[in-house]
Amino acid sequence: MKYGLSQKFNDLYNKDAQYAFFSPGRVNLIGEHIDYNGGLVMPCAVTFGTYLLLSPNNENIFRFRSLNFDEHPEISVQDSYTKDGDGWYNFPLGVIEHFTKDGHEIPGLDFLFFGDIPIGAGLSSSASIEVVTAFALNEIYKAGYSKLELVKIAKSVENNFMGLNCGIMDQFAVAFGEKDKAIVLNCDTLKYDIVPSNLGNHILAIINTNKSRKLVESKYNERVEECQSALKALNAELNINYLCDIDAAIFDKYKHLIADEVVRKRAEHVVKENDRVKLAADALAANNLTEFGKLMYASHDSLRDLYEVSGKELDAVVEYAKTNPHVAGARMTGAGFGGCAIALVKEDEFENFSRELIAYYTDKIGYAPSVYQSLIGTGASSL
Numbered sequence: 331m332k333y334g335l336s337q338k339f340n341d342l343y344n345k346d347a348q349y350a351f352f353s354p355g356r357v358n359l360i361g362e363h364i365d366y367n368g369g370l371v372m373p374c375a376v377t378f379g380t381y382l383l384l385s386p387n388n389e390n391i392f393r394f395r396s397l398n399f400d401e402h403p404e405i406s407v408q409d410s411y412t413k414d415g416d417g418w419y420n421f422p423l424g425v426i427e428h429f430t431k432d433g434h435e436i437p438g439l440d441f442l443f444f445g446d447i448p449i450g451a452g453l454s455s456s457a458s459i460e461v462v463t464a465f466a467l468n469e470i471y472k473a474g475y476s477k478l479e480l481v482k483i484a485k486s487v488e489n490n491f492m493g494l495n496c497g498i499m500d501q502f503a504v505a506f507g508e509k510d511k512a513i514v515l516n517c518d519t520l521k522y523d524i525v526p527s528n529l530g531n532h533i534l535a536i537i538n539t540n541k542s543r544k545l546v547e548s549k550y551n552e553r554v555e556e557c558q559s560a561l562k563a564l565n566a567e568l569n570i571n572y573l574c575d576i577d578a579a580i581f582d583k584y585k586h587l588i589a590d591e592v593v594r595k596r597a598e599h600v601v602k603e604n605d606r607v608k609l610a611a612d613a614l615a616a617n618n619l620t621e622f623g624k625l626m627y628a629s630h631d632s633l634r635d636l637y638e639v640s641g642k643e644l645d646a647v648v649e650y651a652k653t654n655p656h657v658a659g660a661r662m663t664g665a666g667f668g669g670c671a672i673a674l675v676k677e678d679e680f681e682n683f684s685r686e687l688i689a690y691y692t693d694k695i696g697y698a699p700s701v702y703q704s705l706i707g708t709g710a711s712s713l
């Protein structure tokens with residue numbers, strides 16, 4: 331097993347792990363802050379994520395251990411569980427709570443988690459740990475949930491146990507991702523297409539600004555509420571379920587109904603970003619990376635100016651990218667407020683890109699970003 335994890339499990343628990351699972355993280359190519367507005371997103375799973383090794387114990391106790399964190403609590407088996415402070419183990423605990431509430435008996439378990447994914451960096455480390463736990467419990471205790479049901483369970487843990495009103499994109503992407511493919515997901519109907527990620531002679535670079543953030547403490551939930559209030563205002567004359575039910579032309583006709591200027595800007599981002607995803611899917615299918623890249627830049631500008639979830643760190647990455655002729659496009663990815671950006675870079679220029687970007691960013695921000703070449707991997711599975 332990668333990273334010597336089997337041995338590490340054995341060292342910690344003095345026995346072998348009976349089961350092992352993996353769930354990746356994700357990047358979102360385009361379609362940001364769209365999922366909870368019922369529109370189209372285009373994520374793909376990456377090759378790094380969260381490993382989980384586990385074995386039942388007969389002691390009615392959950393032992394939570396992670397190689398990424400020092401806290402390793404022991405929690406006894408109960409009828410119901412509540413969030414315990416800010417610890418990392420709340421993610422698996424929330425999944426146990428969900429299974430338990432649904433009538434599945436989850437007895438004591440020894441867990442060992444390890445993430446080779448940057449944590450809290452906008453690559454869905456949270457969805458990855460939720461989904462890996464849900465996959466594991468489903469398989470070990472034959473709970474019989476479908477993959478989509480597991481995705482919904484993981485999302486519900488994030489919404490109801492962790493308190494973040496996120497949409498379904500991350501959990502869906504880390505469960506349904508396929509190697510070298512992107513997912514075009516309609517977040518209202520949950521219909522999806524798996525499409526080839528035709529990047530030609532470009533590679534996908536991930537740039538971690540190394541400015542981490544906790545979404546629960548960020549303005550994420552505020553943005554969700556702003557979208558709800560925009561929807562309510564538009565529905566004075568329209569009759570739509572989600573902001574993404576209308577396109578830019580209809581929005582322009584009715585936007586006067588949204589009195590609050592800030593809320594109007596939020597809605598404008600959502601509607602136009604959703605339109606951009608449709609164009610981006612067409613561009614990708616037509617191998618038109620130049621057009622795809624332009625849409626990425628437009629997405630970033632809109633997230634910076636209208637949705638206001640970027641920041642000087644993410645902007646610095648995109649500013650540099652725009653000056654490099656070997657970059658087709660770049661944008662922040664995920665929720666924003668720090669975290670990661672992505673860029674489509676000519677393969678044989680990746681090293682120069684990386685070196686120049688690190689110099690530019692360090693000069694501007696005062697510390698270095700981390701730059702990776704990302705591979706598109708497959709969704710959650712047992713190992």
Ligand code: GLA
Nearest residue numbers: 362363364496497498664665
């Ligand atoms: C976070 C959330 C997702 C999505 C993105 C923004 O990753 O978990 O549901 O809203 O932000 O697109």
